[in-house]
Amino acid sequence: MSIAPADFIAGLAKGLAVLESFDTERQRLNATLAAQRAGLTRAAARRHLLTLAHLGYLETDGHYFWLAPKVLRLSGCYLASARLPRLVQPVLNRLAAQARESFSVTVLDDDAVVVVARSVAPSADPGDGDGASLGQPGPRAVSRALSRWMAHGLHLGARLPAHATSTGRVLLAALPRAALTEWLARRTAGTGHLPRLTPYTVTEPAALRRILQQVRRDDHCICSEEHELGVHAVAVPLRDMGGRTVAALNAVLSQRRLHEGAVARELLPLLQEAARELRPLL
Numbered sequence: 001m002s003i004a005p006a007d008f009i010a011g012l013a014k015g016l017a018v019l020e021s022f023d024t025e026r027q028r029l030n031a032t033l034a035a036q037r038a039g040l041t042r043a044a045a046r047r048h049l050l051t052l053a054h055l056g057y058l059e060t061d062g063h064y065f066w067l068a069p070k071v072l073r074l075s076g077c078y079l080a081s082a083r084l085p086r087l088v089q090p091v092l093n094r095l096a097a098q099a100r101e102s103f104s105v106t107v108l109d110d111d112a113v114v115v116v117a118r119s120v121a122p123s124a125d126p127g128d129g130d131g132a133s134l135g136q137p138g139p140r141a142v143s144r145a146l147s148r149w150m151a152h153g154l155h156l157g158a159r160l161p162a163h164a165t166s167t168g169r170v171l172l173a174a175l176p177r178a179a180l181t182e183w184l185a186r187r188t189a190g191t192g193h194l195p196r197l198t199p200y201t202v203t204e205p206a207a208l209r210r211i212l213q214q215v216r217r218d219d220h221c222i223c224s225e226e227h228e229l230g231v232h233a234v235a236v237p238l239r240d241m242g243g244r245t246v247a248a249l250n251a252v253l254s255q256r257r258l259h260e261g262a263v264a265r266e267l268l269p270l271l272q273e274a275a276r277e278l279r280p281l282l
Contacts, residue, residue: 014040018048019057019071023159028064033104076158078116084247086118087281088238091274092119095251099113099270102252105238106170112159115246163187163194163208164201166223166235167248172208173215174237174245181214201226220268224258232258240282247282249275 021037022029023040029037035045049065056070079085084105092103096119106113147279172180184205187194193203202208215221224232235250268280 014038014044015048015052018045022067028066029066032148035067062224075228079156080191082116084282088247088249088278089119091121091278092117095119095270096121099251099267101257101267103249104167104170104252105247105249106160106165106167107247108162108168109159111162111183113162113165113171115156115158115160116247118156123158124278159228159245161195161197163224164197164223166221166233169208169212169215169221169223170235170237170250171245173212173221184208197227198225198229200224222263222269230255234263234267234271236268236275238275238278238282241280 017032019038021034026033026037029049031042031046031049031261034040035042035047037044038048040048049058049060053065053068057064057068059068084107088105092105095101095103100118100121103118104115105117106115108114110228124196160168161198163174172183175183188205194201194204194205194208196203202211211221220234220236222232231252232255233250233252235248237245238247238249239245249271251271253262253267
């Protein structure tokens with residue numbers, strides 16, 4: 001959304017930039033680091049840090065600052081009031097119980113996808129009916145536990161790189177050509193390539209374009225170990241009745257399940273049926 005310059009509050013924008021400079025790479029920032037990350041002078045960053053601490057959004061030891069629980073009010077208000085998470089959550093819960101995998105819904109936010117709804121598979125029975133000895137999990141239970149462990153890093157509000165995730169590629173594939181070109185140019189500025197996260201991450205813009213073309217043709221995406229080693233996922237678009245892609249739905253599975261053909265046999269049909277079910281509601 002664009003607004004008139006007279007309506008733009010620069011101070012608010014700078015304060016939010018400082019707040020957004022905290023992430024998993026840097027949980028604690030001083031004024032110098034915050035200034036570098038938010039594109040401000042050190043003096044301006046210091047004032048914003050002190051103000052945010054005074055308002056209760058940051059905590060400090062007098063030198064370093066870190067996020068306080070109060071910041072959850074912002075995300076909590078979104079999750080409580082936004083329509084999309086409320087609509088998809090019952091479907092995610094059902095899918096997780098049925099397939100015993102973890103399912104998420106994400107939306108595109110600049111260079112990342114944001115998890116707005118998620119459901120984790122229920123704990124497996126220790127015996128799992130596969131001949132396990134008393135008190136010891138059987139092979140299927142171990143496999144399912146491993147799958148859940150691999151998805152543990154995902155949580156509501158998590159930001160994941162769009163170019164290296166299944167849902168990110170589904171959402172990027174839905175962008176108009178001009179918007180995708182602009183996104184790639186912005187993301188590769190200064191380096192000519194996309195960030196490498198694992199040895200398997202596709203970093204060449206031309207190669208990503210080819211992948212996105214295939215995603216458009218297939219209407220789904222499988223992404224393996226490009227964001228995190230050992231993590232495999234399959235995603236489909238969630239569209240409204242006008243055909244606009246508003247979000248992406250994915251399932252995370254273990255390498256064993258991937259090699260057993262669980263995507264084509266089980267998960268992809270479940271995801272596609274869920275997308276059809278949700279379409280009239282979006």
